[in-house]
Amino acid sequence: MNFNHPDRVVQSWYPAMRSRGLGRGKARSLDLLRRRIVLYRDAGGQVHALDGQCPHLGADLGHGKVQGTELRCAYHHWCFGPNGACTRAPFFDAPPARRTRSYPVYEAWGMIWIFNGPAPLFPGPWEVVGSGARVFRVYTDHLPVHPHLITLNGMDACHFSALHPMAQTRAPEVSQEDAFRTTLRIGGRPHSRLLRWFIGSPTDELIGEFTVLGGNISFATVTYPHTFKVVFATDPTGPATCRSITFLIFPRGVRLRPLFALGVLLAVLPDDRRIFFGLKFQPGFSEHDACARSFYEQVNAMATW
Secondary structure: OOOOOOOEEEEEEEEEEEEOOOOOOEEEEEEEEEEEEEEEEOOOEEEEEOEEEEOOOOEHHHHOOOOOEEEOOOOOOOEEOOOOEEOOOOOOOOOOEEOOOEEEEEEOOOOOEEEEEOOOOOHHHHHHHOOEEEEEEEEEEEEEEOOOHHHHHHHHOOHHHHHEEEEEEEEEEEEEEEEEEEEEEEEEEEEEEEHHHOOOOOOOOEEEEEEEEEEOOEEEEEEEEOOOOEEEEEEEOOOOOOEEEEEEEEOOOOOOOHHHHHHHHHHHHHHHHHHHOOOOOOOOOOOOOOHHHHHHHHHHHOOOO
C-alpha cells in the first residue's frame, strides 16, 4: 500500500526549492523525497538533479563544484554528468563504470520541480493550468501529516458541509480522467449572508471542482460565479510530516469580485489545518466516501521509485 506510507514516495512532480535560491554554477543538496538529492545549475543556466551521495565513497555531492554541465565531487574529484554517469576521474584512463540516479527537472512558478521517477508519467501542474494566467506563490506551511492526507482532504465531499460553514447545493460527482488525475465536482452555499455577499453570486451558490494530480498536487477551482484556481503542492519532509506550498492562479485582467470569492476560500483553510493536528488516518471509508476512496485507490495503484 502506497497511501500514507512513511517510506514510499510515488512517482509524481514535487517542488524542491525556489529557483532564485540556486545561482548559475552552484550546487545545493537537500533532504527531499525521503532521501538526499543534489541540485546544480550548469554554466548554461540549466538545472539538474542527482542523488546526493557520490556512488564512489558516499560524499555529499552538494559540496562539489560545477564544471560546465558536470558536477565534480569534492572528495576525490570524480565528475558526473546530468544523466548521473561518471564522465571522468583522476587516475583512471577511462571513466569508472559508476553512476548515480538522475531526476527529470522543470522550472515553473518560481520553483524548481523534480519528478520522482526516470521519466515524467504525466504533465506538471503548470501544463494543466496552461499559459495566459497570473501565478502567485502565497505561502508555505509545514504540517504533521503525510502529503496524501492533505490531498485526500479536498476529495472528501462530506467534510465541506460538516467542517466548513457551507451547505451542499448539489450531489458531488467524481470522475477519473486517467491513472493520475481524479476530479470532484461540487456546489455549496455559505451559511453566512456576509460570505454570500462577498461571493457575489445571484444564486448565492459557489460551484467548483477539486482535482488531484499524482498523489501530492491538488487544484481547487472555482468555476461559478468567478473563475480562479488555488494549487496546493506538497512533499514529504519526514515519515509523517510534509511541506505544503500554495499558489494562486488568476486569469489576466482579474477584477475585484473574484478576489472577494478567493478570500472566502482562504477563510476556510484554517479549519482544515486544525484537523491535521492529531489526525491518525485509518481507511474506514463509508458508502458516502466514494470520492475520497477514488483518490486512495489512485495512489495505491501508482508506482514508486
